[in-house]
Amino acid sequence: MFFLPAISVCGDGVYKKSGKGFRDLNKNGKLDPYENPAESMEVRLQDLLRQMTLEEKVGQLAHTLGWNYYEKDERGQVRLTDLFRSDLKNRHIGCFWATLRADPWTRKTLKTGLSPEEAAEMTNLMQRYAQDSTRLGIPLFLAEECPHGHMAIGTTVFPTAIGRASTWNPELEKRAAGIVALEARLQGGHIGYGPVLDVARELRWSRVEEGYGEDPFLSGSMGSAYVRGLQGEDVGSGENVIATLKHFTAYGVPEGGHNAGMAHVGVRELLTELSYPFEMAVKAGALSLMTAYNEVDGIPCTANPFLTNQLLRGQWGFSGFVVSDLYSIDGLVSQRVAANREEAGMLALRSGVDSDLGGNCFAAGLVKACREGRLAEADIDRAACRVLRLKFEMGLFDNPYVEVKKAGKQIGTPEHREVAREVARQSVVLLKNENKLLPLSKEVKRVAIVGPNADNVYNQLGDYTAPQAPGSVITVFEGIRQKLPGAEIRYVKGCAVRDTLNTSIEEACEVAKNSDVVVVVLGGSSARDFETDFLETGAAITNARRVSDMESGEGFDRTGLSLMGKQLELLKALYATGKPIVLVMIQGRPLELNWAAEHILAILTAWYPGSEGGRAIADVLFGDYNPAGRLPLSYPRHVGQLPVYYNHKSAGRQDYVEGTAAPLYPFGYGLSYTTFAYDGVKMRVEGDSVRVSVDVRNSGDRVGDEVVQLYLRDEQASVVTPFMQLKAFRRVSLAAGESRTVEFVLTREHLKILDLSLNWVVEPGFFTVLIGSSSSDIRLTTRFRIN
Incomplete structure (x- = not known):
C-alpha cells in the first residue's frame, strides 16, 4: 500500500497528463518551448537552460543515493521520505542512483525493499512529485546497477560478466542485455550501470568477475554487444536504458591487486589495450561513461582532462555524459590534488566530469565558486546540457511514467529465465575430461553432491545481486535432483568456502563411498550478508571477528589464488575414496587447480552462473548440452606468475626455477564432447x-x-x-x-x-x-x- 497525494491514476496504473495535450510544467499559464514536443530538441534544451537558476543547473549534476528516498513500514506501506522532498526543494536534485537497489549495504531486504510493481508505483510517485512540486517540473533520472541483471528484487539474474565472456557470443550477450534493460526500464529506471570494460590482468583484484577478462578485443566485442542490448535502436523506446561504461580507465591492473590501486602503465599500453574496449563501446553508441577511482601516472582518472576531454570526446567522438564513480570526486581530497570538496568539484567539472555520483561535490560549493568568479557558468551549462539532452532523448519531459501492471507481468518471466539458462550453459568451460568421464549417464543410480557451493543460493550469483525469493535460484544440487528424479541424490556440504572450524568431511566421504559418482562443487563466493561491514563507497570490508564465505567481490582482494578454508582437504579426502569425481568450480576469479588438474578426471568452471545456473550445469554434466565455453583469461598455475596474459610483447617467456611460465589453461581454451x-x-x-x-x-x-x-x-x-x-x-x-x-x-x-x-x-x-x-x-x- 502506498501513501499517495491526490493525483489522477488510470485503471491500469498509468499516470495521466493533466489537461489537454501536454503539461504546463512550470505552471505559468502557457506551453513554453521546452514543454512542447513539437519543438526540436535543441530548442527545447536551450529554452529550459535559459530559465534555470544556477542552483537548478547544479542540482541536475548530482546523483544522490536513491534508496534513502523511500521507506516501507512493517505493514508494507510505502512513503516518500522527508529527505526526498528536502533534496528536491533545497538542492534541486535531478538524478538518483540505485533507488531500487536491495542488498545488505542498503539494508533493503525482501521485506523492506520493493517488488517490481511497488517499484513502478514508487518511481511514478517520485516523477509526479518532481512535476507537480518543483518550479520547472524537470523529470528525474534514475540510474540503476545492471551488471548481470537489474539489481532489484524479482528480476532475472544472469551469469556475471566473466561467465558471459566465456560464451564468446556477442549476439547472446546483446539479447541478455535487452532483457536487463527491459526489466530496469519497466520499473522506472533510465540508466543502467554496465558493462564493466576493465581489462583484468591482476587476478588477485576483487572485481575480476565483473569484466570480460584479459583481452581488449574480446572485452570490447562483448561490451559493445551489451551496450547495443541496453540502449536498443531507440533509447526512448520505453524498453531500453542508457548504458554507462565502467571504469575509465586502467582499473583492472591495480598495484598489488588492491581495489582502486594505482596503475603502472605507459601511454601506449593505456591507449592500445586498456582503453580499447571503451573506444569500441563508445563507437557502438554508448551514451554514458563512469570514471575510475584509480590514478594513472599521478593523475586521478576523475580529474584527467586528457582522458575525458581529449581522448573520449575529442578523438572518439563521445557525445554523452560522464559520471564519477561513487564519491570519487570526494576522493580527490584524499588523493591530495584538491584541498576540499569545493576545489574537488571544480577540478572534476573542468576535467570533463558532468555528474557527481554521491552528490557531495557538485553542490553549493560549485554555486559559490561560480558566483565568486572562480568557476565559469559555461562549465556548469555544458555539463547540464549533456545530462538534460538525454532526458529529452528518452522522452521523459513528455511522459516520465511507467505502466505498473507491465512491471508485474514482464519482469523475471519464465522466458527471461530460459535465456539466463542458455547464457549459463554457453558460459560453462570444460577444463578436463579424462577417460571421457563426462557426460554422465542419466541411468546412474546414486549420486553424491558435496561442497560449499553445491547448494548455496547466493554463492552462485556473484556481487551486485539483490535478495532472492525462496525457490527463485536453482542450485547445482537442485538442478541434478530435477535431472534425475529416480536416482538417489545425497548432499553433504563438507566444509565452507573460508571457515576452517565447522566441517563434515568424514560424513561427505561416507556418502561418497556409497555412491556411483561424486559431484564436488568448490570455489569462491561474492555473497554479501547482513553482517558484512562496508566502506562508504559500498565496497565490502574483511572482518577478523567473523568468517563469511566472501572471498571475491568488490573490496575482497587476495594475496593468493588458493582454494580457501578446508576445500582442498575435502577434495583430497573424496579422491581417496576411489570414486569417480567431477569437480565443478563456481568462482569469481581463477582459483588454483594444480592438484585437481593432476588427479581429478573431469573439471569444469561455471564462474557465477546466475539463477538458472544449477539447471545449466546439470544440462552439461548429463549431456543435454555440449559445453563450448572458452576461457576469457589465462588460468594461472600460481599467483607468482601474475600477470600471465597471452598477448604479451615478447616471443617467449623464460620459465621459472620452480617450473613453467605457461598458464595451466591458456586464453581461449575449452573442451567439448566432440572434436x-x-x-x-x-x-x-x-x-x-x-x-x-x-x-x-x-x-x-x-x-x-x-x-x-x-x-x-x-x-x-x-x-x-x-x-x-x-x-x-x-x-x-x-x-x-x-x-x-x-x-x-x-x-x-x-x-x-x-x-x-x-x-x-x-x-x-x-x-x-x-x-x-x-x-x-x-x-x-x-x-x-x-x-
Whole structure:
C-alpha cells in the first residue's frame, strides 16, 4: 500500500497528463518551448537552460543515493521520505542512483525493499512529485546497477560478466542485455550501470568477475554487444536504458591487486589495450561513461582532462555524459590534488566530469565558486546540457511514467529465465575430461553432491545481486535432483568456502563411498550478508571477528589464488575414496587447480552462473548440452606468475626455477564432447581489407559448438607489438559430420598500431594470421603483406 497525494491514476496504473495535450510544467499559464514536443530538441534544451537558476543547473549534476528516498513500514506501506522532498526543494536534485537497489549495504531486504510493481508505483510517485512540486517540473533520472541483471528484487539474474565472456557470443550477450534493460526500464529506471570494460590482468583484484577478462578485443566485442542490448535502436523506446561504461580507465591492473590501486602503465599500453574496449563501446553508441577511482601516472582518472576531454570526446567522438564513480570526486581530497570538496568539484567539472555520483561535490560549493568568479557558468551549462539532452532523448519531459501492471507481468518471466539458462550453459568451460568421464549417464543410480557451493543460493550469483525469493535460484544440487528424479541424490556440504572450524568431511566421504559418482562443487563466493561491514563507497570490508564465505567481490582482494578454508582437504579426502569425481568450480576469479588438474578426471568452471545456473550445469554434466565455453583469461598455475596474459610483447617467456611460465589453461581454451577439424584456409587482400576464410568440420559424433579464433601477429613494426593478438572470433554450431566455411574480414582497424609519434597508422609489411581453437591451439597459419 502506498501513501499517495491526490493525483489522477488510470485503471491500469498509468499516470495521466493533466489537461489537454501536454503539461504546463512550470505552471505559468502557457506551453513554453521546452514543454512542447513539437519543438526540436535543441530548442527545447536551450529554452529550459535559459530559465534555470544556477542552483537548478547544479542540482541536475548530482546523483544522490536513491534508496534513502523511500521507506516501507512493517505493514508494507510505502512513503516518500522527508529527505526526498528536502533534496528536491533545497538542492534541486535531478538524478538518483540505485533507488531500487536491495542488498545488505542498503539494508533493503525482501521485506523492506520493493517488488517490481511497488517499484513502478514508487518511481511514478517520485516523477509526479518532481512535476507537480518543483518550479520547472524537470523529470528525474534514475540510474540503476545492471551488471548481470537489474539489481532489484524479482528480476532475472544472469551469469556475471566473466561467465558471459566465456560464451564468446556477442549476439547472446546483446539479447541478455535487452532483457536487463527491459526489466530496469519497466520499473522506472533510465540508466543502467554496465558493462564493466576493465581489462583484468591482476587476478588477485576483487572485481575480476565483473569484466570480460584479459583481452581488449574480446572485452570490447562483448561490451559493445551489451551496450547495443541496453540502449536498443531507440533509447526512448520505453524498453531500453542508457548504458554507462565502467571504469575509465586502467582499473583492472591495480598495484598489488588492491581495489582502486594505482596503475603502472605507459601511454601506449593505456591507449592500445586498456582503453580499447571503451573506444569500441563508445563507437557502438554508448551514451554514458563512469570514471575510475584509480590514478594513472599521478593523475586521478576523475580529474584527467586528457582522458575525458581529449581522448573520449575529442578523438572518439563521445557525445554523452560522464559520471564519477561513487564519491570519487570526494576522493580527490584524499588523493591530495584538491584541498576540499569545493576545489574537488571544480577540478572534476573542468576535467570533463558532468555528474557527481554521491552528490557531495557538485553542490553549493560549485554555486559559490561560480558566483565568486572562480568557476565559469559555461562549465556548469555544458555539463547540464549533456545530462538534460538525454532526458529529452528518452522522452521523459513528455511522459516520465511507467505502466505498473507491465512491471508485474514482464519482469523475471519464465522466458527471461530460459535465456539466463542458455547464457549459463554457453558460459560453462570444460577444463578436463579424462577417460571421457563426462557426460554422465542419466541411468546412474546414486549420486553424491558435496561442497560449499553445491547448494548455496547466493554463492552462485556473484556481487551486485539483490535478495532472492525462496525457490527463485536453482542450485547445482537442485538442478541434478530435477535431472534425475529416480536416482538417489545425497548432499553433504563438507566444509565452507573460508571457515576452517565447522566441517563434515568424514560424513561427505561416507556418502561418497556409497555412491556411483561424486559431484564436488568448490570455489569462491561474492555473497554479501547482513553482517558484512562496508566502506562508504559500498565496497565490502574483511572482518577478523567473523568468517563469511566472501572471498571475491568488490573490496575482497587476495594475496593468493588458493582454494580457501578446508576445500582442498575435502577434495583430497573424496579422491581417496576411489570414486569417480567431477569437480565443478563456481568462482569469481581463477582459483588454483594444480592438484585437481593432476588427479581429478573431469573439471569444469561455471564462474557465477546466475539463477538458472544449477539447471545449466546439470544440462552439461548429463549431456543435454555440449559445453563450448572458452576461457576469457589465462588460468594461472600460481599467483607468482601474475600477470600471465597471452598477448604479451615478447616471443617467449623464460620459465621459472620452480617450473613453467605457461598458464595451466591458456586464453581461449575449452573442451567439448566432440572434436573439430580445420582445413582450407584462404585469404585475399581487397584494398584496405583482408578476407580470411577457413573450413571447420565437426569430426565427432554429437552436435556441438566450436569457437573459431583468429589471431594476428605484426611481423615487424616501428614499436613493439603483442606476440599475437585476438582480432576476430565466431561461435558456430555444427551437427556431427557437418562442415562450414567461416569468413573473417580484417580492416585497417584490426591492423593499425600506435607509432612512435602516438599516431594511429597501418605500416607496410608482413602480417601472420593464426587460426585455431585457443591461443595455444593454433591449427592453421598464413600471412599477407600490406604495401
